[in-house]
Amino acid sequence: MKYRHLSLFCLLLSMLFVHPSYSIEPQNLFVIKKQLINYYETGHYQVDVQKVIDHAKIYLRDRIQSNNLLSHPKKLAIVLDIDETSLSNYPYMKELDFGIDSPLLSSLIFESEDPPIKPTLELFKYALQNHISIFFVTGRFEKMRSLTVNNLNRAGYSGWTELFLKPSSYHENSAIPYKSAVRKLITDEGYDIVLNIGDQKSDLDGGYSDRTYKLPNPYYYIP
C-alpha cells in the first residue's frame, strides 16, 4: 500500500513537470524584417560598419608608416568587396521586402545607383592618398563590368587599380575558390595585400591577405 502511494505520487509529479516536447519555433519573419529595418534605419548598422573600418584604418596606417621606413618599400595593396562593403543595396533590398533572389533586384542594380558605404569610401580615399593600390574583387559577374564601373565612379570610387568580376564560366557553390585565386594572382604580381575587407566570410577565407575585416550583413548570405 505504501508503494502504491509512492507510485501515484511519482505519476502526479511527472504530470506536473514533464511537458510535451515541441520544436523550437523560429522567429516570425515579419518580426525579423522589422529588426533588419530598425538595425539600418536607427543607425546601428552604420556604427558597426564604422567600428570595423576604424580598426582597419589604424592597421593600414601602421603598415604604411613601417613600410615607408624600409629601404625597399613593398607594393602595398588593399582588397575590397563591392556589395554591402563598398556599395549599399539596402534601398533595393527594402523595396523588395528583403526578397533578394528576384529579377527585379537585378534590374534595380542595373540602374547603377547604389550609394557608397561611407566609411569604406573614406578608407578608400585614405589608401589612395597614401599611394596604396586598391583592388575590387566582387562576386558580380563579368557581364556587369560597365555598370559596376559606372556605379563605383558615381559613388566616388575613382583611382582604383583593378576590378575583378566573376567569370561567367564559374559555377562553384562557394565564392572562396574564385576570390582567393584572385588574391593569389595579385600577390603573384608582387603586391602585399595588407587588408581584405568584405561582408561575407567567403570574401575573407582562403588566405593571401595580412588581415581580414568582416563588415556586418544580416541581409543575405553568400557561401
Ligand SMILES: [Mg+2]
Ligand atoms: Mg559583399
